[in-house]
Amino acid sequence: MRPNSRSTTSFRTRTLVGVAAIAMVMAAFVPQAALAETEVPPQAVDLTDIPTPDQGDYEGSTGEHEANPGDYAATQEGQLHADTLKGFDPGYLISDAKMYTSGTMSVAQIQRFLDGKVPRCQSGYTCLKDFAQTTRTKAPNSYCSGTYKGASRESAAAIISKASKACGVSEKVLLVVLQKEQGLVTHTWPSDWRYRIAMGYGCPDGAACDSQYFGFQNQVYMAAKQLKRYTKDSSFNWYPVGKTSQVRWHPNASCGSGPVTIRNNATAALYYYTPYQPNRAALAAGYGAANDACASYGNRNFVNYYTDWFGGSGGGGSSQPAPVSVHRFWSSTFDNAHFYTTNASEASKLRTSDRNWKYEGTDFRAWQASNGSCRAGTVAIHRFWSSKFESHFFTSNAAEAKTVRETDRNWSYEGTGFCAATSGTPVYRFWSETFGKHFYTANQSEANTIRRTDRNWSFEGTAFYTP
Incomplete structure (x- = not known):
């Protein structure tokens, strides 16, 4: 059993066994100043x-x-x-x-x-x-x-x-x-x-x-x-x-x-x-x-x-850090799998030492979670790992995440992977019955080309947004 591939708020991608997709560094949220000056009559x-x-x-x-x-x-x-x-x-x-x-x-x-x-x-x-x-x-x-x-x-x-x-x-x-x-x-x-x-x-x-x-x-x-x-x-x-x-x-x-x-x-x-x-x-x-x-x-x-x-203005706003780049890789060895990570060290290691993966650049941006949670105004993306499917599964749908955790033993919950935007540039999602995978991209031109020319992929709309 796998999570519903047609959910409008989830995506799944197969990746290298043992490599944690979307590795995140936690950043503490610290307010910078008092709310406001006191009004003077x-x-x-x-x-x-x-x-x-x-x-x-x-x-x-x-x-x-x-x-x-x-x-x-x-x-x-x-x-x-x-x-x-x-x-x-x-x-x-x-x-x-x-x-x-x-x-x-x-x-x-x-x-x-x-x-x-x-x-x-x-x-x-x-x-x-x-x-x-x-x-x-x-x-x-x-x-x-x-x-x-x-x-x-x-x-x-x-x-x-x-x-x-x-x-x-x-x-x-x-x-x-x-x-x-x-x-x-x-x-x-x-x-x-x-x-x-x-x-x-x-x-x-x-x-x-x-x-x-x-x-x-x-x-x-x-x-x-x-x-x-x-x-x-x-x-x-x-x-x-x-x-x-x-x-x-x-x-x-x-x-x-x-x-x-x-x-x-x-x-x-x-x-x-x-x-x-x-x-x-x-x-x-x-x-x-x-x-x-x-x-x-x-x-x-x-x-x-x-x-x-x-992200933060460096001045009077929230101390929410700026979003970071998500690095994207593709593998023909693993049946057209894509791998995504915000960990620059991990991305560098894959580029130099693992020939199974071809680097495709930085596809979009996301916020790193802070102590496993996302601030108001962003959306938590829940992450699961399956040794059976040798892949990760991601969803922004809290109800779906709860169902998978409680009913599907094929998937192990790994917490909040990252924090997505609530508006901005759409990240588009596709599903392939041929490859048994999801694919997502923030590149509108790429999404349009796949929709027009590649019958292996079915367009499923917007998964979430990147700032």
Whole structure:
């Protein structure tokens, strides 16, 4: 007897006897900071010296929409969780390295990321994964040392990549700002105006957005430039690093402010761009709206999206480690078996010493379990081993795992193998009666080719998601 091959939440693969598939290193989860600063009543703080969004050369995203999460989280279909904000530190939203390091994603990786966020766009709309425009060349300047070379029919992924490299701002950060501003990364029916002011750049409180900055390329490039400018222009000095500043809770000044000791340049830049911090009600709401007129969400959502999509920000979010690569091998000796492992040492040993296995690269990513469990917002993948079938069996279905443990002696339970994402890029699953095996891949092109050309494999849909 074997577990049901048609379960929509499981997969099984045969591997080398005695080699533990998906070997995991446990990582402890340690919160980094207290939940939030204590709100200060408006009458207790002198607000006259605290800059407001309409003073000075702000040019960041300071609109009233920062006080309303809108439909951004709704596009996630309930897949996101408030637990991300455990350990939120308003003084350290993201590390300098993670903000100001470009080359974190290639154009192809950005495109795959966007494809995974919106598998299907509503008819009549152009989603970010399909967006393209003719771009203009932008020469180096005081803040962006690289040249942005314009091109025709340039994809959103290419625009993000070029702006990142020209200005030295992480591609991941630009993706997160696109999401927290207009929800463009996950939106399935975006209107033209979302592209027009994609990064919220040049849209101050109490005034119309500046039309000279309209357009997707303009928005992405200018936002990247501005994030760098905040670290170099001495006129931005009201959030000094290493000192305590009063940061408002909301665009409405009557809501008051709270003290924040800003610990690095990247965090200061985010406050210059969006000068509000979330209060306790906003943090408790996760991705949703709080029943509090003084709650704002811009920087809260930045930490939410960065942490859920790319692992810990190195700053104010969860200490959940970043996902690790899953190495994939194939064997003709073992009847078209595939072997998967996150253990880099094990992968290296197989590549150099075992000719039964051919290395096929890193197929997708997953989180390592912490003390045998997965944090909220991820899915535990249960692992079994069978000496009879000389294979491992994996399932994300807790009920199925329970049934196998209690009724099928062919399988020995080995605990949580790893933690998968609840949304993101689909990992597709196939079943072969010919080989008696499951196969899974996050490569959409590979999945499409197998579906069209290889009758040995039956497509079974999405097994789980990879970030």
